[in-house]
Amino acid sequence: QGTRDHPPAHTALRDRLLAAVVACFKRHGAVAIDTPVLELRETLMGKYGEEAKLIYELQDQGGELLALRYDLTVPFARYLAMNKITNMKRYHIAKVYRRDNPATTRGRYREFYQCDFDIAGQFDPLIPDAECLKILHEILSDLQLGDFLIKVNDRRILNGIFAVCGIPESKFITTCCTVDKLDKVPWEEVRSEMVGEKGLSPEAADHIGEYVQLHGGLELIERLLQDPKLSQNKLAKEGLGDMKLLFEYLTLFGITGKISFDLSLARGLDYYTGVIFEAVLLQQENDHVEEPVSVGSVAGGGRYDGLVGMFDPKGRKVPCVGVSIGIERIFSILEHRMKASGEKVRTTETEVLVATPHKHLLAARLKLISELWGAGIKAEMLYKKDPKLLKQLQYCEDTGIPLAAIVGEQELTDGVVKLRDVATRVEVRM
């Protein structure tokens, strides 16, 4: 349930997507690692907060207690700690496993690919964070998904806002979760959840509302830095100062056109400690389906300085920042698009079909195709001793093979091959 096989049409498209993502990661000098799908249960415990109940556990079969990895970030932190690595820029593309209720039309499967890029290490502030955002921008642009927006915020700014609005520290996390819903539901609903469920005073909720509905760029940051209340809060000041520096770097990278400092962005996971970000597509895919395919965010990430320290026996910290691309959601969108446009994805890369129009020419075909393979040409032939030419040409049309190399008796005698362009039917003897 919630998993699917990937037939050739899917894997062909998926591999194209992944290749584009890998090319970007490599362009930025990241190394690759891989980790097992299985982790010790204790490795995953205590890292995901409320989401822990969505972890797939393995049966106790009389050995270590195991679980399937839930993301690629915790394995990365474990890898760094185990190998005592203090700096690394790595990418990891692999499947992760979550026991969500699968609503497969909305692209949230139980087994799905994630493409993660992370920079671990103590560096001059915000430069690696800016590069993560640059990478996210490049990938979303390269994949031509249409218009997108990258929202940025900072855990410290949010916590500063809550403090300044009189929220007790013990309620920061739960308030955060509620604020996070602002991207899906209107402020009124969020406000009533705060007051009704989370026990905040109406005044406090209103006060929060004055801040969290704001979004903008450098001017907003400057304005908030001048805010009489926020500027008194140490955390908020820190966060705003870093946000300003981040925006300066993003300006140098030329990407601020698609970046929005959005105070309602909260992000679910517990382990973020500073900058957080999320990318959303702005177009809705309404192609001939009754329900518009709105697949939510397509990527997210942030800074998590405390995670590696949780694995190190001495608690040594390795600051990290990273981004995770939800390739499955992007894949769904592209799939829909292709269906609507009727574009056919080739499932093979075959360049030429070796064909014979007459009987008893199997040996000639085998010899010719062997020569082509030996030269690195992608070639196929039908597994039939005496196939009809029409069938062979039909096979080319069905599978998108652009050329047919035809040898008949005359051609063999003359030492030539007839090369046929399948689309135009033009034939050349060579």
Add this chain to the structure above:
Amino acid sequence: LLSPQGTRDYSPKQMAIRERVFNAIISCFKRHGAEVIDTPVFELKETLTGKYGEDSKLIYDLKDQGGELLSLRYDLTVPFARYLAMNKITNIKRYHIAKVYRRDNPAMTRGRYREFYQCDFDIAGQFDPMIPDAECLKIVHEILSDLQLGDFLIKVNDRRILDGMFAVCGVPDSKFRTICSSVDKLDKVWAGALGCTCCCWSGGEALSLWAAVNMCQENWLDYDGLVGMFDPKGRKVPCVGVSIGIERIFSILEQRVEASEEKIRTTETQVLVASAQKKLLEERLKLIAELWDAGIKAEVLYKKNPKLLNQLQYCEDTGIPLVAIVGEQELKDGVVKLRVVATREEVNVRRESLVEEIRIRTSR
């Protein structure tokens, strides 16, 4: 602080080697027009039940968390058979490279893991005899040649010949399988090898590499009947395929790299954007953004004022061939100093021509 027994992480160096191996193998499969399918890491427990005989106890089960009972896949063959039956496919040429899971007693020093890669190539369908079988062997030959593992030999046999031999020697039908197993050990090959095996000879010592080319015939229940087991009408789909011992190949290449002290790059970065003077971070970031936007693979140190020596050292350590140095004078003159790390040669390149110059120099 550990990972589960019998599993391992792949370091960047190992990934670089792995990528080489995958590229060679996958480009061969693609050259032969194979498609790729992918199946989930877990299967319904019932799908795997009754398919592996004694080995069933080695299957990893997922905890019953109030849904379907699931297990981790044990190989790629059963999922393939299920896929064919589910989708009523009667012919396909496909490859599948993925990890499988077995609760073996891990002997990691001998390369026996609990999570390991399998690489399967299969041609399913009713065709004129032996043509697909021959193509399988051609593929094996191409892959072993491309990987340059040394001299190799592909041994071929036929189950029917073996069975015929046993019959003629008076072995009762019921003992065919077990005698086959014993004969098989003649080569210290993976028990259960069917048909033919591939051996790699290296310096006289037979490194028994991999598993077999499965020659499936109508009367062979093990493989051919597998699809029939999933299909409600019990239809059979003849299959021939090869399973490549990719983990073994990784080991061999890893050892080889170690022995030769070859320096394997773990990145493909073409140029480091650097500065010798202070306060030039902004200029470095601007320049690197231009390079990235033009598709150049570039890096920059995450330091506001790094020392030139450290930047050059970084290039040497990671194998980056070029450095693009921004300096105040160069900025005024509209040029960038391009330095070749290996030769230390430096040349001033006009900013507009930098991308092209980098492309030319790195394509050689």
